[in-house]
Amino acid sequence: MKILMVSIPTLHFFRWADQLKYAGHEVFWFDITGMSAPVEKLNWVEQKVNWKLKYNYPGRIFLKKRFPKVYNFIQKFNEKNTASEFENYLNKVKPDVVHSFAIYLSCAPILEVMTKYNQKWIYSSWGSDLYYFQNKSQYLNDIKRVLPRINYLFTDCNRDYIIAKKHGFSGDFLGVFPGGGGFNLQHVKSFCLPIEKRKTILIKGFQGRSGRAITVLKAINNLQKQLQAYKIIVFGAPNEVFQFVQNSALKDWENLEVLGRINHEKVLEIMGEALVYVGNSNSDGMPNTLLEAIIMGAFPIQSNPGNATSELITHNKNGLLINNCENEVEIEALITSVLRNTDLLEEAYQFNQNNLKPNLDREVIKRKVLEKYASIGKQ
Template identity: 65%
Template sequence: MKILMVSIPTLHFFRWANQLQDAGHEVYWFDITGMSKTVSKISWMQQKVDWKLKWNYPGRIFVKNKFPKLYEYIHQFNEKYTAKTFENYLNEIQPDVVHSFALYLSCSPIMEVMEKNPTQKWIYSSWGSDLFYFQNESTYLKDIKRVLPRINYLFTDCQRDYEIAKQYGFTGKFLGVFPGGGGFELNEMETYKLPISQRKTILIKGFQGRSGRAIPVLKAIATLKEQLHNYEIVVFGADPQTFDFVKQSPLKSWGNFEILGKIPHEEVLKLMGKSLIYIGNSNSDGMPNTMLEAIFMGAFPIQSNPGGATAELIRDGENGLLIEDCEEVQKIKEIVIHAVNNCNFEKAESLNQAEIVPKLHYIKVKNEVISIYKKLN
């Protein structure tokens, strides 16, 4: 079967696509950004990349950095039209199925082409905030309502988003709930895991931004100096807003507090492998991949629960704790206190290793995904 995948260049996409290596399909990738070079992680696939610019003129990056207004003016004449370029590639490949990852990134830009080809089979993978967050934005909701009735097949990373998709016009075949980047390779992760009894780190995802809500967590943590003095508090993936908050907070002077920006994925896994507790907080997400990785690494998850997605895996008080209001500092404080004083981390870790980890193991998910693609033919 010929499969044409449409996505931005991201680790989740590369991991998902690599499940199909040696599965007997012809797989192509249309980089929807049109700006990336050939990606070695998926070198086995045929890749349509670096197509966006009509002319990559000398000094383009210098102009972009130093004279942004001039660059934008030139850029409007120097950029190829996404839908037309995709249409040409679609006609060239003539795939059995098109698979788009994220609606507003990889479905909406090619919608006019797919409408012109109504018999072309089309899979859509919903990621994270794709439906839950953007249904509240009128422009995006218009796209959601236009795209979903045209979609033939749907993957989601949580059951919640399947229900939302049906609400906005999806009537095709639901292919199931899977992590957005496929399963997790346990053997690679095991080497970084410390026994629970040796762990003293509380690890916090530091993203604020559009949907991240690290700052309410840090506000709560900042009031718990005495209760947490025996723990190492580490924030990772912090963005400028989070760094600015810490500079103005008491946390900056704590001897047991560390804040990190973007770090390599391997370093994140190492941190998780020595963490007793992982805290992730956002106003919108699907099933958070970072939380799943933390669970695989043995950390006790404290996670926000937008639209009930996280509760599909986490039973509050048993194998983790749920943050129901991502902005409520006092409640987050109470949850952290409850965790350190009352939770049985060994029991929770045992439950997660027995119930969640086997379902999301790389080989199991890969085999299920390959089987699903084969049935589409």
């Protein structure tokens, strides 16, 4: 089967696409940004990349950084039309199915083309793709235009299947799968410390449209004495988080380390050393870092926007759910309670390792995903 994938260049997409390697399909990738160089991780895929610019003139990057208004004006005349470029590539490839990742990124820009052709179309929802953007009128309009045209749907949580049906999807639901596929459990095994040797509290440092790491930092600010025996690591932090720490009493904590962006391997490494993991946001699907915490044995404390997280985490059983992502008092209480409850830490560890982790194995997920693609090919 010929599969034409449409996506921005991201780790989640690369990991998902990798499931199709050696599966007997011809796989093509249309980089919807049109600005990416060929990706080595996808060297087995035919890639339509770096197509956007009509002319990559000298000094373009300098102009973009120093004079963005001038740059944006020039780009109106210097960029090729996404829909036209996609249509040309679609006619060249003649795929059996097109697979788009995220509505506003990879579906809406090509909708007019997909409406023109009787072409099977898969859509994968990611994170906030439906849950957050349905509350924005411009994006909701795109959601309602796209979903009736979609033939097949993958989601990372059941919540988003319900939202999709609400806004016009009536095709075949292919199931709930992690946005980047499963995890190589054998590879990460060496990173996992026994629970009794773990003395790290790990905090996802995202702050912005959806991330609410600063609320977590406000919560631990009142727990210096209780947290003295632990190493606290904040990862993926933007400048806003670094500045918050520098302007608070946290800057004097010797056991606190704030990291910017780190690679995926490093995330898994520190997850395997963590006793507790805290992830907090106002919008998400099934967070990939939550899944990583589960497979690496860290006790998850996670926000629950739209009840997506509660599809996997039962409060006070295999983790704790944050009801209000803006409430540092609630988060402070949750962290305090779990550190006092060694029985809960142990029971959650055993439950997640025995019941959830095996289902997140890369080969298990891959086999199921390939069965779904095969079912499309038979129709």
